[in-house]
Each structure stands twice: as structure tokens, then as C-alpha cells.
Amino acid sequence: MAGCDWRPTASLVNIKLRARILARIRAFFAAREVLEVETPVLSRAAVTDPNIESFSTLYAGPGLAGEARLYLHTSPEFPMKRLLASGSGPIYQIARVFRQGERGRQHNPEFSLLEWYRPGFGQRDLMREVADLVHEVLSAFVELGDTEYLSYAEAFERYAGIDPHHATVDELAACAAHHGIAPVPGLEYERDSWLELLLIHKVEPRLGEGRLTFIFDYPASQASLARIRKGTPDLAERFELYINGVEIANGFHELGDGTEQRERFAGELQKRERQGQIAVPMDEMLLAALESGLPDCAGVALGIDRLVMLAAGAAAIDEVLAFALERA
Amino acid sequence: MASYSTNEFKRGLKIMLDGDPYNIVENEFVKPGKGQAFNRVKVKNLKTGRTIERTFKSGESVEAADVLDIDMQYLYNDGEAWHFMHPDTFEQIGADENALGEEKKWLKEQDMCVVTLWDGVPISVTPPNHVILKVTETDPGVRGDTATGGTKPAVLETGAVVQVPLFIEEGDLLKVDTRSGEYISRAKEE
Numbered sequence: 001m002a003g004c005d006w007r008p009t010a011s012l013v014n015i016k017l018r019a020r021i022l023a024r025i026r027a028f029f030a031a032r033e034v035l036e037v038e039t040p041v042l043s044r045a046a047v048t049d050p051n052i053e054s055f056s057t058l059y060a061g062p063g064l065a066g067e068a069r070l071y072l073h074t075s076p077e078f079p080m081k082r083l084l085a086s087g088s089g090p091i092y093q094i095a096r097v098f099r100q101g102e103r104g105r106q107h108n109p110e111f112s113l114l115e116w117y118r119p120g121f122g123q124r125d126l127m128r129e130v131a132d133l134v135h136e137v138l139s140a141f142v143e144l145g146d147t148e149y150l151s152y153a154e155a156f157e158r159y160a161g162i163d164p165h166h167a168t169v170d171e172l173a174a175c176a177a178h179h180g181i182a183p184v185p186g187l188e189y190e191r192d193s194w195l196e197l198l199l200i201h202k203v204e205p206r207l208g209e210g211r212l213t214f215i216f217d218y219p220a221s222q223a224s225l226a227r228i229r230k231g232t233p234d235l236a237e238r239f240e241l242y243i244n245g246v247e248i249a250n251g252f253h254e255l256g257d258g259t260e261q262r263e264r265f266a267g268e269l270q271k272r273e274r275q276g277q278i279a280v281p282m283d284e285m286l287l288a289a290l291e292s293g294l295p296d297c298a299g300v301a302l303g304i305d306r307l308v309m310l311a312a313g314a315a316a317i318d319e320v321l322a323f324a325l326e327r328a
Numbered sequence: 329m330a331s332y333s334t335n336e337f338k339r340g341l342k343i344m345l346d347g348d349p350y351n352i353v354e355n356e357f358v359k360p361g362k363g364q365a366f367n368r369v370k371v372k373n374l375k376t377g378r379t380i381e382r383t384f385k386s387g388e389s390v391e392a393a394d395v396l397d398i399d400m401q402y403l404y405n406d407g408e409a410w411h412f413m414h415p416d417t418f419e420q421i422g423a424d425e426n427a428l429g430e431e432k433k434w435l436k437e438q439d440m441c442v443v444t445l446w447d448g449v450p451i452s453v454t455p456p457n458h459v460i461l462k463v464t465e466t467d468p469g470v471r472g473d474t475a476t477g478g479t480k481p482a483v484l485e486t487g488a489v490v491q492v493p494l495f496i497e498e499g500d501l502l503k504v505d506t507r508s509g510e511y512i513s514r515a516k517e518e
Binding site for chain 1: 335356357358359360361362363364365366368380381382383384385386387388390
């Protein structure tokens with residue numbers, strides 16, 4: 001087609017920058033003897049999380065009888081855990097992953113994820129290793145201040161002025177109103193919705209100003225695939241890394257209990273049904289692997305594109321993607 | 329009733345909020361990795377000009393505002409309304425003080441303006457970016473002073489007051505930027 005915009009959205013400088021960053025990541029893990037692996041992009045099961053939507057496609061041919069629906073992975077987490085359960089030891093993967101409906105200044109529906117797992121690590125050990133990696137990869141490009149570690153409660157108390165674990169739904173609503181956050185049409189007003197609203201408006205923008213800020217110990221209701229530590233209140237051993245207000249990584253002390261994992265998947269599928277979202281098959285292979293025994297481990301997923309954005313000083317993901325969605 | 333999904337949100341889209349028409353100034357997709365997706369928007373009230381922030385759940389729909397921008401020629405002010413004419417159809421329409429707001433001080437007869445109609449009624453008027461207006465009142469000019477950089481106020485034929493260089497005289501024609509309210513240069517009779 002004549003006159004159509006076929007050129008890259010990224011500059012050649014940023015395309016080269018990405019290659020250098022990938023090389024640094026691989027060198028980091030080679031030095032620490034973490035094994036690079038590849039797992040399938042297409043899977044018969046999908047993530048059940050109602051906030052993450054998978055793309056799917058159809059396979060026809062030998063191997064699977066009839067026409068089989070296959071889902072593009074949104075993260076390589078499930079098959080990597082199956083490798084861990086079969087004794088792989090520490091592993092990492094650089095994967096292109098796919099998420100339906102996600103497009104914006106920081107989002108492209110396909111993007112690059114660095115995911116790694118460390119048997120014997122807890123959330124604190126892994127946060128430290130994430131900090132080491134980010135410092136090592138970015139040191140040549142940007143100057144970063146001292147790394148900060150804040151619990152989810154400390155972050156909310158500091159930037160939203162509220163105790164996220166004990167405040168009632170009414171108190172959370174009043175807090176949002178106090179900060180001038182207008183009601184959001186169609187939002188299900190549960191605790192977590194209010195916490196998310198306060199997070200994106202008041203907390204996230206303040207995190208990691210010129211440095212790494214880790215948020216850890218999430219509400220148990222936002223555990224996702226993390227272990228829950230019993231206490232008052234129960235807390236999820238989950239962490240997130242922010243730099244300059246942008247989410248860079250999300251990690252867990254991984255849930256190893258197959259029964260509890262099945263219950264969480266089932267709960268998410270029920271929520272999908274309630275919200276009129278499509279049903280997806282839960283990953284029985286993962287559940288079987290957990291039942292056979294996952295080594296105690298921590299794992300993390302880190303957005304490579306956002307790391308490249310930081311190194312490049314880019315304001316939009318398009319500046320570091322060869323061809324963003326509209327030119328794909 | 330027409331509506332837009334948040335997926336269609338972009339700069340310049342006109343939507344209804346709390347009964348008023350708004351223009352989307354900025355749209356940002358926000359999605360924590362493990363959380364709900366939102367669109368955070370900055371929107372400008374087309375009646376008051378005030379900009380506010382709103383958050384929408386991604387995928388929700390919002391009512392579209394029936395808003396049209398039309399190029400029209402300013403004719404005259406009859407004390408109550410400012411009258412504009414469509415240059416092709418010669419159709420005339422009157423805009424009230426609320427629609428004009430601050431912009432009335434830039435309106436010169438025969439200039440082409442953008443008139444914003446909501447459900448057929450003018451709600452705002454945007455004058456040309458640059459207008460040429462005559463100075464009706466200012467302190468006497470300082471001859472030859474084109475370099476010292478000093479300024480003084482000057483009243484223009486439409487009533488607008490702008491800061492001008494010291495050498496400007498009453499009766500001079502000035503080119504002014506209506507967006508910033510700043511003097512650009514002297515102008516020649518057209």
C-alpha cells in the first residue's frame with residue numbers, strides 16, 4: 001500500500017539499546033548460573049485472572065484431535081513452574097507475551113517479559129536480586145538513588161493517608177472523595193476496587209522517584225499466585241517494583257499448595273462468570289505439578305520494554321518497540 | 329443515543345458528563361499488571377472551559393455529546409447577543425455572553441471564528457489565533473525606541489488591553505495572539 005506508514009516507531013538507537021539490555025540480562029543470569037529456558041507460547045489452558053484476558057486461536061492437525069482452541073500465554077508462569085516441579089533448579093525466560101485489550105502509553109498487547117524463579121528464595125531475597133539486576137542493567141544509562149522498600153500499608157499511609165488493611169469500605173470511599181477522586185461509573189465497589197482507585201491516583205505516581213521502590217506484603221485478597229502468610233491481618237507475600245511511578249515488576253513467594261491454587265482458580269472463574277467474561281480452561285497440568293510438589297521458591301515477572309524505556313528516557317512504549325500495535 | 333466506548337477515547341472526542349458537554353483533552357490507559365484496567369482522562373467543560381479529571385473503567389460506554397464546530401463570520405453585537413453568519417448558507421445565529429466569555433474582547437466584525445454548537449445552540453466561540461486590531465488608547469510612543477524591551481498597556485478597538493512595546497502609537501494596527509493575549513507585531517492596513 002503506497003503512502004502507509006511502514007517505518008519503525010522506535011529509533012535505531014533504541015532498537016540497539018534493547019539488544020544491549022537483553023545481552024546484559026543474559027550475562028547477569030549466566031554469572032549467577034540461572035538456566036535460560038523456553039516454554040510454549042500456545043497452551044490449551046489459560047490464565048483465569050479476571051483482570052487479564054488471553055488471545056486465542058485454533059489448531060487443526062495431527063497431535064490434537066479435532067479442532068483445538070489454544071491460548072497465547074500472558075506470562076510463561078505455569079509451564080515454568082512445571083519445570084521447577086520437575087527439578088530444573090533456578091530458571092529464567094525472556095518471552096514475548098500477549099494480553100487482550102491492553103494498549104496505551106505504557107502498554108502494547110504484545111510485549112517482552114523477563115520471568116525468573118529462585119528455589120529457596122523468599123520475597124525479600126528476590127526483591128534484592130531484582131534490585132541487583134535493574135541496577136546492573138540500567139547503571140550505564142540512568143542514575144538511580146538508594147532502593148526503597150515499603151510495605152503496602154506504609155505506602156498507603158504515606159501517600160493516601162489511610163490504613164489499607166483495616167479501613168472499612170465506607171472509610172475508603174470517604175478517603176477517595178477527600179482526594180477528589182470522582183465516582184467511577186460501573187465499578188464494583190468492593191474493598192479492592194477502592195484500594196486500586198487510591199493506588200492509581202495517589203500512591204503509584206509517587207513511587208520510585210528516581211530510584212527503585214518495592215511495595216511488598218499485599219492484602220490477601222490481592223494474592224494472585226502468592227503465598228498468604230497467616231497473621232493479623234493475613235498478608236500476601238507478593239511484591240511490586242516501581243520506578244518513576246511506573247510498575248516494572250511483580251513477584252511472589254510462590255503458592256505451592258495445589259488444593260489452594262485450584263480454589264483460587266475456581267474463585268476467579270466464578271468472578272469471570274459473574275462479570276459476563278468468557279470462561280477459560282484452568283491449567284490442570286500446573287495443578288498436577290503443584291500436587292506432585294513445587295520446591296519452595298520465589299518468582300518474578302519484569303517488563304523489559306519498560307526497562308528499555310527507562311534506559312532510553314522514553315515517555316511512550318512505542319519509542320522502544322520496532323512496530324507498535326498500529327503498525328504491526 | 330450515541331455513545332463511545334473507552335476504547336474509542338482520544339483527544340478531541342466530545343462526551344456528556346453530569347449533563348454537560350466535555351471535550352477530551354488527555355486520555356491515559358492505566359492498568360496495574362494484576363488489577364482492573366482504567367482510562368484516566370482530562371476533560372474540558374465546553375460551557376465553562378474548566379478542566380477536570382475523571383476515571384472510567386475500561387470498556388465502559390459514555391454518552392456522546394452532539395457538539396459541532398462550525399466556521400462562521402462574526403457580524404455584529406446588538407447589546408445582548410453576538411451574531412455570526414455561516415459563509416455558505418448565510419444562516420445567522422446569535423451567541424450569548426456565556427458562550428463568548430473572555431473571547432468577546434477579540435471579536436472584530438467580519439473575522440472568521442469557530443462557533444461550537446451543542447444541540448444546535450452556541451456554547452463557545454473561538455476567535456482566530458491571530459487578529460489585527462487598532463490601538464485606540466495608549467501613552468505617547470517613544471520615537472526610535474525599538475530595542476530597550478520596555479512595555480506599556482494599550483487599549484485596542486475591541487476593548488482588549490495588551491502589553492505593547494514603547495514605540496507603539498494610537499492608531500497603529502497590531503497583530504495579536506488571541507490564545508496568549510500577547511502582542512506579536514505591528515501590522516499594515518489590509
